[in-house]
Amino acid sequence: MCTVCGCSEGETRIEGHQHAHQHPNEQTHDYGAGPAHAHAPGLSQARMVQIEQDILGKNNEYAATNRRWFSERGILALNLVSSPGSGKTTLLTRTIQDLKSDLGLSVIEGDQQTTNDAERIRKTGVKALQVNTGKGCHLDGHMVGHALETLAPEDNSVLFIENVGNLVCPAAFDLGEAHKVVILSVTEGEDKPLKYPDMFHAADLMILNKIDLLPYLAFDTDECINYARRVNPGIKVLQVSATTGEGISSWYQWIKATHQLAQIGG
Amino acid sequence: MHEMSLCESVLKCLQESAKAQNFKQVKTVWLEIGALSGVEIEAMRFSFEVVVKDSLADGAKLEIIELPGQAWCMKCSETVTIEQRFDACPNCGSYQLQVTGGDEMKIKELEVE
Ligand SMILES: Nc1nc2c(ncn2[C@@H]2O[C@H](COP(=O)(O)OP(=O)(O)OP(=O)(O)O)[C@@H](O)[C@H]2O)c(=O)[nH]1
Numbered sequence: 001m002c003t004v005c006g007c008s009e010g011e012t013r014i015e016g017h018q019h020a021h022q023h024p025n026e027q028t029h030d031y032g033a034g035p036a037h038a039h040a041p042g043l044s045q046a047r048m049v050q051i052e053q054d055i056l057g058k059n060n061e062y063a064a065t066n067r068r069w070f071s072e073r074g075i076l077a078l079n080l081v082s083s084p085g086s087g088k089t090t091l092l093t094r095t096i097q098d099l100k101s102d103l104g105l106s107v108i109e110g111d112q113q114t115t116n117d118a119e120r121i122r123k124t125g126v127k128a129l130q131v132n133t134g135k136g137c138h139l140d141g142h143m144v145g146h147a148l149e150t151l152a153p154e155d156n157s158v159l160f161i162e163n164v165g166n167l168v169c170p171a172a173f174d175l176g177e178a179h180k181v182v183i184l185s186v187t188e189g190e191d192k193p194l195k196y197p198d199m200f201h202a203a204d205l206m207i208l209n210k211i212d213l214l215p216y217l218a219f220d221t222d223e224c225i226n227y228a229r230r231v232n233p234g235i236k237v238l239q240v241s242a243t244t245g246e247g248i249s250s251w252y253q254w255i256k257a258t259h260q261l262a263q264i265g266g
Numbered sequence: 267m268h269e270m271s272l273c274e275s276v277l278k279c280l281q282e283s284a285k286a287q288n289f290k291q292v293k294t295v296w297l298e299i300g301a302l303s304g305v306e307i308e309a310m311r312f313s314f315e316v317v318v319k320d321s322l323a324d325g326a327k328l329e330i331i332e333l334p335g336q337a338w339c340m341k342c343s344e345t346v347t348i349e350q351r352f353d354a355c356p357n358c359g360s361y362q363l364q365v366t367g368g369d370e371m372k373i374k375e376l377e378v379e
Pocket residue numbers: 082083084085086087088089090091117164165209210211212213240241242243244
């Protein structure tokens with residue numbers, strides 16, 4: 001049990017996890033009890049404590065530790081985010097089949113329950129570790145730090161982190177990844193970038209998946225891309241089908257180019 | 267429920283602070299939440315009550331200081347107030363806005379015993 005961070009109090013389960021880890025410097029940011037305040041009652045024993053702490057500060061420390069760990073080893077970490085069922089695992093299994101002879105690959109799978117996705121990935125022959133978040137709806141920096149101890153991705157490899165299917169809070173939780181990649185499937189409607197702007201703002205790449213279904217839908221691709229650019233003028237967009245493989249080579253080129261940048265500390 | 271895990275982070279900070287500052291009970295927590303932080307204030311209040319049950323902050327009052335969303339409009343050359351991150355400028359309708367404030371999510375101070 002982890003007595004330092006108390007993370008076993010939650011419902012997170014990490015496959016094969018033994019909890020022998022170093023925590024990043026556990027800083028507290030207390031600045032002592034400040035002068036008595038207007039709202040401090042005069043005679044009781046109550047006192048004011050000025051704390052000035054970012055609510056996500058802890059997560060950001062864990063994420064910073066992960067990021068340092070990746071960069072020391074030349075590992076490219078990509079955080080894949082989307083609504084449930086947009087095709088993350090399908091895209092990953094295909095990507096792994098096609099790239100595993102060129103690149104070292106491994107996967108952290110985040111889901112609320114089941115190890116189904118990790119098993120789908122393992123069938124491709126690469127290392128995968130499932131993190132179940134229980135009631136939690138996103139991975140956080142601390143869970144990923146623990147997962148790394150067990151998974152031990154190789155130096156200079158590419159680590160894919162499949163986040164829990166949720167377009168809201170994974171945007172707020174930095175995992176220490178190099179890039180967030182948002183996967184949107186054409187069956188979800190073109191206005192998703194406007195409905196969930198924080199996620200599309202946080203991502204560097206949008207993969208528009210399931211384009212094989214376009215003939216059967218009234219999905220306006222140009223409008224969707226315009227919406228995405230409105231919330232994030234710099235976002236790159238690739239159109240693919242994870243099942244037919246259409247357009248997928250541009251995704252592989254993006255991974256390889258980004259991986260090379262990670263090697264030179266970019 | 268994003269707010270649930272934010273409240274868990276808040277509780278963790280309270281527990282650490284209790285050790286460092288030597289207090290046993292938290293009576294009031296002041297949070298600063300920006301309009302662009304993506305936090306639902308009502309969900310936060312609800313989650314807080316649930317999360318601090320049976321802890322050192324059981325029954326503590328949650329005071330939320332809401333901060334407005336602010337952005338710099340390049341066209342108007344001035345700071346404007348926005349409701350959401352990707353709103354147009356309320357003066358000129360331009361989307362050329364640089365967000366300058368309103369994404370705060372902070373614990374400001376505590377009343378403790
Ligand atoms: N037609 C079509 N179907 C696809 C494509 N990609 C994925 N699917 C289907 O979409 C469904 C969901 O795919 P998954 O890969 O499990 O989606 P996911 O994003 O991993 O789902 P969660 O992990 O539950 O969030 C499956 O039935 C896939 O076969 C595609 O490019 N075209």
